[in-house]
Amino acid sequence: MRFRIIVLAKQVPDTRNVGKDAMKADGTVNRAALSAIFNPEDLHALEQALSIKDKIRYAEVILLTMGPTRAAEIIREALYRGADQGFLITDRKFAGSDTLATSYALSLAVKKLAPYHLVISGRQAIDGDTAQVGPQTAEKLGIPQITYAEEILSLDAKKIIVKRRLERGVEVVNSTLPALITVHSSAPPCRQRIGKLLMKYKHARTVTELQNETKDYTELYTERPYLLIEEWSAEDLKAAGENLGLSGSPTKVKKIENVVFQHKESKVLSNSDKDIEKLMQTLISSHIIG
Amino acid sequence: MNNIFVYCEVTEERSIADVSLELLSKGRKLADDLKVKLEAVVLGHKVTKPEAMLFPFGVDVIHYADDEKLFPYTTLPHTSIIIEIFKKELPEIVLFGATSIGRDLAPRVASALRCGLTADCTSLEIGDHFENKTQTEYKNLLFQIRPAFGGNIIATIINPETRPQMATVREGVMKKEVYSLKYKGKLIKIDARSILKDEDFAVTIIERHLEKSRIDIKNAQVIIAGGYGVGSKENFQLLFDLAEILGAQVGASRAAVDAGFADHERQVGQTGVTVRPKLYIACGISGAVQHRAGMDQSAQIISINTDLNAPINQIADYTILGNVADVIPKMIKYYKKNSK
Ligand SMILES: Cc1cc2nc3c(=O)[nH]c(=O)nc-3n(C[C@H](O)[C@H](O)[C@H](O)COP(=O)(O)OP(=O)(O)OC[C@H]3O[C@@H](n4cnc5c(N)ncnc54)[C@H](O)[C@@H]3O)c2cc1C
Ligand SMILES: Nc1ncnc2c1ncn2[C@@H]1O[C@H](COP(=O)(O)O)[C@@H](O)[C@H]1O
Numbered sequence: 001m002r003f004r005i006i007v008l009a010k011q012v013p014d015t016r017n018v019g020k021d022a023m024k025a026d027g028t029v030n031r032a033a034l035s036a037i038f039n040p041e042d043l044h045a046l047e048q049a050l051s052i053k054d055k056i057r058y059a060e061v062i063l064l065t066m067g068p069t070r071a072a073e074i075i076r077e078a079l080y081r082g083a084d085q086g087f088l089i090t091d092r093k094f095a096g097s098d099t100l101a102t103s104y105a106l107s108l109a110v111k112k113l114a115p116y117h118l119v120i121s122g123r124q125a126i127d128g129d130t131a132q133v134g135p136q137t138a139e140k141l142g143i144p145q146i147t148y149a150e151e152i153l154s155l156d157a158k159k160i161i162v163k164r165r166l167e168r169g170v171e172v173v174n175s176t177l178p179a180l181i182t183v184h185s186s187a188p189p190c191r192q193r194i195g196k197l198l199m200k201y202k203h204a205r206t207v208t209e210l211q212n213e214t215k216d217y218t219e220l221y222t223e224r225p226y227l228l229i230e231e232w233s234a235e236d237l238k239a240a241g242e243n244l245g246l247s248g249s250p251t252k253v254k255k256i257e258n259v260v261f262q263h264k265e266s267k268v269l270s271n272s273d274k275d276i277e278k279l280m281q282t283l284i285s286s287h288i289i290g
Numbered sequence: 291m292n293n294i295f296v297y298c299e300v301t302e303e304r305s306i307a308d309v310s311l312e313l314l315s316k317g318r319k320l321a322d323d324l325k326v327k328l329e330a331v332v333l334g335h336k337v338t339k340p341e342a343m344l345f346p347f348g349v350d351v352i353h354y355a356d357d358e359k360l361f362p363y364t365t366l367p368h369t370s371i372i373i374e375i376f377k378k379e380l381p382e383i384v385l386f387g388a389t390s391i392g393r394d395l396a397p398r399v400a401s402a403l404r405c406g407l408t409a410d411c412t413s414l415e416i417g418d419h420f421e422n423k424t425q426t427e428y429k430n431l432l433f434q435i436r437p438a439f440g441g442n443i444i445a446t447i448i449n450p451e452t453r454p455q456m457a458t459v460r461e462g463v464m465k466k467e468v469y470s471l472k473y474k475g476k477l478i479k480i481d482a483r484s485i486l487k488d489e490d491f492a493v494t495i496i497e498r499h500l501e502k503s504r505i506d507i508k509n510a511q512v513i514i515a516g517g518y519g520v521g522s523k524e525n526f527q528l529l530f531d532l533a534e535i536l537g538a539q540v541g542a543s544r545a546a547v548d549a550g551f552a553d554h555e556r557q558v559g560q561t562g563v564t565v566r567p568k569l570y571i572a573c574g575i576s577g578a579v580q581h582r583a584g585m586d587q588s589a590q591i592i593s594i595n596t597d598l599n600a601p602i603n604q605i606a607d608y609t610i611l612g613n614v615a616d617v618i619p620k621m622i623k624y625y626k627k628n629s630k
Binding site: 013015098099100103127128129130131132133134135136138139140144145146147148161166167168169170171172173174175176179249250251252253254255256257258265266267268269270271273275276277279280281283284288289 | 405
């Protein structure tokens with residue numbers, strides 16, 4: 001039996017490079033102005049999976065992502081770096097999912113891929129910064145979780161030893177398998193694309209993507225079935241409607257506000273000796289310092 | 291209406307973590323608003339005087355499980371016991387610290403109870419909500435307010451239908467306030483062994499190296515914070531010099547931490563510490579929303595920046611237009627000259 005590792009990864013807007021045009025005049029987020037990227041910590045998660053594959057030859061790495069058609073981009077990215085296969089969970093019924101509904105859908109997909117040994121996710125996604133989907137998926141699968149993993153120290157078919165990065169230090173834990181680990185950004189960064197794999201998977205597409213292509217690829221995909229990225233709908237996962245998308249999400253967004261500056265009456269001083277001496281005197285006499 | 295619960299984290303020293311005491315202070319206010327009780331959950335072993343520690347924060351009931359299997363923290367045993375308590379008590383609201391422990395535990399509990407959880411709230415309020423689609427009025431919901439989208443928007447999240455309403459909050463965001471030194475509640479002992487099963491011990495700890503936090507910028511009265519504009523680790527030394535003579539602590543922006551000018555523990559902001567000192571001197575910090583989220587409650591703000599248009603200047607009481615490397619030595623000089 002192969003050692004099956006499932007990596008959970010998300011495509012996210014690049015909130016770290018928010019430019020001046022990121023917010024529209026009406027105070028809503030201008031998604032079009034943000035590029036979509038592989039969630040940074042999920043790349044660290046992928047690297048953990050790939051490095052296991054370097055050591056254990058019978059290991060296979062499967063990337064699982066839930067998102068719109070476009071999210072197939074990160075599956076290709078993972079294939080270029082050494083993943084064996086990817087699945088895209090995509091359905092309008094999943095729209096508006098909070099972390100609970102997301103983990104429900106992901107857990108059904110993981111179960112569909114059973115038997116599996118290890119599920120690896122990032123610690124948190126930069127669009128929401130919640131760090132909830134990993135632990136919630138583990139709970140739904142009924143398996144133990146190891147959060148904030150920095151290094152896998154040892155691994156066999158039945159157990160794993162992991163070093164965790166905590167606020168004030170490190171902890172080494174042992175867990176039975178299967179288990180879910182969430183990977184911290186202090187773990188090693190992901191390897192780059194591999195030229196040979198880039199050539200091999202350049203044409204990997206989902207069915208939906210193929211429908212939008214002008215060229216007919218039927219022959220290519222019969223010859224090389226590994227180029228077809230499978231899409232799973234709510235029905236494929238036999239997902240219960242009330243647990244999906246908006247209706248399966250207990251959290252609702254009541255209100256969104258753009259961040260506005262609170263203007264204060266600010267005194268501008270020069271860096272002259274006179275100005276700075278006066279400021280220090282004011283601070284001392286008002287007992288703020290000294 | 292049912293009660294408000296706070297999961298109280300046990301520290302390495304077997305005391306109750308500051309963040310939990312801050313949440314109890316907030317929880318007490320929410321409980322008064324809603325006219326319900328405040329309950330604390332303490333899971334650990336030989337915790338130092340939980341009653342003496344917690345009752346002054348206005349705690350009505352402490353649920354205490356004292357068992358060697360519960361310390362140090364591991365996910366599954368704590369989850370199982372909490373779920374057992376909550377299934378019986380059906381809390382209205384539950385608060386956790388947004389710490390390594392809270393952010394590991396709360397999502398697992400929320401998933402098991404199929405309820406909503408909002409991470410990293412910066413403010414919690416009680417309010418009413420009218421749902422247009424269903425024409426339903428919801429009274430006294432917990433408004434969970436948090437920055438989202440890299441801090442560019444502030445979202446108010448609610449859980450109209452499911453209970454408990456759960457949230458995590460970072461250390462330093464809420465104020466720690468003693469409610470009454472004479473306040474007395476009751477303590478309920480929980481028998482952990484009757485709840486825990488073999489599966490709860492799938493994960494075992496082999497080794498731990500935890501340090502006590504060495505740097506305490508959270509409680510500092512004066513903070514000298516440096517940003518990317520400070521330019522180098524050497525220049526950061528100027529900030530330490532000024533801090534030394536003012537009895538202040540040194541903070542940093544994320545850009546300064548990323549550049550290696552300062553330790554991560556000094557980072558102020560959304561993903562660092564939230565501070566509210568009497569005086570915050572921002573040196574070479576532009577004032578991105580994520581940074582301001584952690585310091586805009588400071589009583590006085592001084593910005594030292596070469597750019598008059600840096601956003602930080604808009605919330606500063608004083609802006610010194612100039613180079614950090616020139617201004618700080620002058621501040622030191624004139625402080626020494628004028629203080630006696
Ligand atoms: C999800 C998320 C969370 C984040 N969390 C945090 C957080 O918790 N804390 C945080 O700080 N940031 C956080 N950030 C990063 C934040 O967006 C900014 O990138 C960061 O705060 C910028 O740091 P800075 O002001 O030091 O650097 P810059 O933006 O590069 O500003 C440098 C400033 O120094 C001035 N300057 C340059 N040279 C000099 C000189 N010689 N003398 C005086 N002034 C000079 C410049 O005019 C400029 O205003 C977060 C970002 C994201 C996306
Ligand atoms: N839509 C998704 N598809 C696949 N994985 C996801 C998705 N959302 C979250 N994850 C995983 O869960 C982790 C935590 O996400 P979050 O709780 O949103 O911070 C991410 O780093 C991913 O590994």
